[in-house]
Amino acid sequence: MKTLSVASGKGGAGKTSIAAALAFSLKPRSIFADCDVDAANGAIALRAESAPGEPYRAGPGYMINPAHCSSCGACRTACRFSAISGPPETDGFSIIPELCERCAACMDVCPSRAIETFVKTAGMLYVSSGGPGIPIVHAELVPGEDTSGKLVSLVRKRAQEIAANLTNAVSANATGEETIIVVDCPPGIGCPVIASTTGADLVLLVIEASASGNRDASRLVTLLKSMKRQMVAVINKTGLNETMDRRARGLAIDSGIVVAGEIPFDPALRSAEESGKTWVSAAGEAGSATRRALRNVEKMLESTITSQFHKE
Amino acid sequence: MPIKTIAVASGKGGTGKTTVAVHIANESAKYRKTILVDLDVEAPDSMAYFPGARRINDSAIVEVGIPKLAPALCDGCGICAKACRFGALLALGGVLTIDSQICKGCGRCEPLCPHGALTEAAFPVGEVSLYRDDRLTLAEGRLKIGDIRSTQVIEETKRIARSRDFELEIRDCPPGVTCPTTHAVHGADYLILVAEPTEFSHHDLEAALRLAREMKVTTGIVINKEGFGMASLEDLAAQYGVPIIGRIKFSREKAQAGAITKMWSEDPVAMEELGRILDFAIGASAAEVHNQ
Numbered sequence: 001m002k003t004l005s006v007a008s009g010k011g012g013a014g015k016t017s018i019a020a021a022l023a024f025s026l027k028p029r030s031i032f033a034d035c036d037v038d039a040a041n042g043a044i045a046l047r048a049e050s051a052p053g054e055p056y057r058a059g060p061g062y063m064i065n066p067a068h069c070s071s072c073g074a075c076r077t078a079c080r081f082s083a084i085s086g087p088p089e090t091d092g093f094s095i096i097p098e099l100c101e102r103c104a105a106c107m108d109v110c111p112s113r114a115i116e117t118f119v120k121t122a123g124m125l126y127v128s129s130g131g132p133g134i135p136i137v138h139a140e141l142v143p144g145e146d147t148s149g150k151l152v153s154l155v156r157k158r159a160q161e162i163a164a165n166l167t168n169a170v171s172a173n174a175t176g177e178e179t180i181i182v183v184d185c186p187p188g189i190g191c192p193v194i195a196s197t198t199g200a201d202l203v204l205l206v207i208e209a210s211a212s213g214n215r216d217a218s219r220l221v222t223l224l225k226s227m228k229r230q231m232v233a234v235i236n237k238t239g240l241n242e243t244m245d246r247r248a249r250g251l252a253i254d255s256g257i258v259v260a261g262e263i264p265f266d267p268a269l270r271s272a273e274e275s276g277k278t279w280v281s282a283a284g285e286a287g288s289a290t291r292r293a294l295r296n297v298e299k300m301l302e303s304t305i306t307s308q309f310h311k312e
Numbered sequence: 313m314p315i316k317t318i319a320v321a322s323g324k325g326g327t328g329k330t331t332v333a334v335h336i337a338n339e340s341a342k343y344r345k346t347i348l349v350d351l352d353v354e355a356p357d358s359m360a361y362f363p364g365a366r367r368i369n370d371s372a373i374v375e376v377g378i379p380k381l382a383p384a385l386c387d388g389c390g391i392c393a394k395a396c397r398f399g400a401l402l403a404l405g406g407v408l409t410i411d412s413q414i415c416k417g418c419g420r421c422e423p424l425c426p427h428g429a430l431t432e433a434a435f436p437v438g439e440v441s442l443y444r445d446d447r448l449t450l451a452e453g454r455l456k457i458g459d460i461r462s463t464q465v466i467e468e469t470k471r472i473a474r475s476r477d478f479e480l481e482i483r484d485c486p487p488g489v490t491c492p493t494t495h496a497v498h499g500a501d502y503l504i505l506v507a508e509p510t511e512f513s514h515h516d517l518e519a520a521l522r523l524a525r526e527m528k529v530t531t532g533i534v535i536n537k538e539g540f541g542m543a544s545l546e547d548l549a550a551q552y553g554v555p556i557i558g559r560i561k562f563s564r565e566k567a568q569a570g571a572i573t574k575m576w577s578e579d580p581v582a583m584e585e586l587g588r589i590l591d592f593a594i595g596a597s598a599a600e601v602h603n604q
Contacts, residue, residue, distance in 0.1 A: 009355055011487040012326010016512065038488030039324050039516040059397065080419050098494040098527060103397050103418030143523035146491035187325040187487050188354030191460035210571035212330070212357040219355065222457045240571040265567065270510070274542055
């Protein structure tokens with residue numbers, strides 16, 4: 001079992017489309033783990049039938065019971081996150097859920113035990129089957145929830161369980177090929193991105209060939225290097241500006257990252273998506289560029305597997 | 313006159329949040345004191361649209377107070393570790409370990425220590441920079457690479473922007489619908505959600521509309537890249553009772569300008585539409601401020 005995480009730094013760089021195309025070309029030994037739990041589009045890209053989900057519960061939520069509150073304001077003084085509103089702006093004291101970090105510092109200082117916890121359902125976890133027979137683990141976080149890192153870890157754990165079962169089935173068929181978990185990462189460089197790339201055997205860096213795409217990818221490369229992740233790059237949306245294309249190549253080369261391929265900015269890719277296909281099935285040059293790039297990524301992944309095998 | 317705040321967010325990344333935010337901020341600065349606040353602290357990109365901007369402060373370092381241990385006073389009782397909701401403190405075999413990367417700086421542990429072994433030390437998690445470009449002021453929050461405390465950097469950037477005297481504040485928010493976005497949107501009088509006509513964006517716009525409803529912030533939708541995809545967003549606008557306040561047509565020329573973070577000044581139709589979007593948002597947020 002090997003894990004490949006697809007990340008970009010910038011949003012809208014093409015992570016989900018490329019991750020879905022890769023899972024499609026690796027079937028039947030691929031599992032798709034959609035870790036962009038804020039904006040989970042993997043199930044759309046792979047035309048998954050939505051399966052019944054199971055609730056995901058985060059840690060407790062906090063609230064002030066007005067019947068017990070003595071309005072002393074000690075909680076507001078203790079809160080470092082300005083998450084408690086009170087007089088003179090509002091009549092009584094209450095917790096602002098959007099700002100509450102749920103540290104419980106307020107509970108320690110409340111003399112009248114007015115702060116109570118309650119169980120929150122923070123989201124749903126689903127295991128679906130993509131149109132081409134690819135298992136997809138995906139989740140939907142309740143908008144405004146704050147535990148995406150934890151949910152990412154849960155998605156990855158579930159994908160690993162499925163991969164373990166699939167590995168057994170594949171060994172029984174004696175094809176000998178390893179199962180691959182394709183992780184679709186969220187944008188940015190924060191907590192859920194770290195959770196999505198930790199322990200990955202290879203990170204596929206999608207560099208959008210634009211000023212913002214290059215800058216955000218460069219920040220991500222710094223992060224991933226500090227995490228000692230091995231990387232391979234695909235440059236997406238080439239052909240809009242030559243300088244940016246060159247800069248994207250330069251970013252990869254200067255960081256010692258192999259460029260597996262370049263995919264042009266081409267409406268044919270959108271048309272493929274709209275007819276329910278992934279980018280590998282797109283018509284024309286964009287489709288063949290995608291296929292070439294992903295073949296190289298697969299080769300890199302194979303060599304990663306070999307090197308790890310030798311280490312053991 | 314109270315300051316008005318317009319937040320620009322999207323759910324899905326790459327739909328044009330930054331593009332819309334920089335254009336309307338630049339337009340607004342012609343008529344009133346305006347600050348553009350980049351709260352996409354993991355990937356701040358709005359500054360790139362203003363190559364002539366100059367720095368007007370020494371960047372302010374954002375710090376959180378994390379516990380510092382006096383080992384001689386600690387007996388490893390683990391009361392602090394048990395209280396920490398973030399797993400930043402670990403007491404094993406009478407030895408306490410502090411993980412400064414995970415600590416949120418809530419300050420809960422220090423007063424709980426029965427031996428006074430915990431004091432507080434400042435730990436840098438990011439920085440806030442202020443720039444000036446012609447008439448527009450810009451505040452940019454930036455998370456330190458490898459850090460996870462985005463929300464602390466966002467709150468500090470908001471505080472610094474708010475401490476100055478502006479008539480209009482325009483916030484470029486991060487993608488997604490969870491904690492960084494809720495912090496970035498909190499306190500705004502009006503929310504612009506930028507979407508594109510694709511199925512991905514449709515799905516993520518719905519999540520953003522649910523968040524807006526939860527946060528009770530008046531919202532309008534801008535459809536960007538119209539004609540780029542075939543998905544319709546009208547159903548969501550109707551379902552959530554949110555108006556579509558602007559439509560910007562897709563063109564390869566605008567995509568090319570975006571690739572080099574250049575404004576759309578050569579596309580008068582788009583520029584006019586962005587001006588109308590700004591006027592609408594200001595009118596709607598003025599009504600909000602009045603109602604408060």
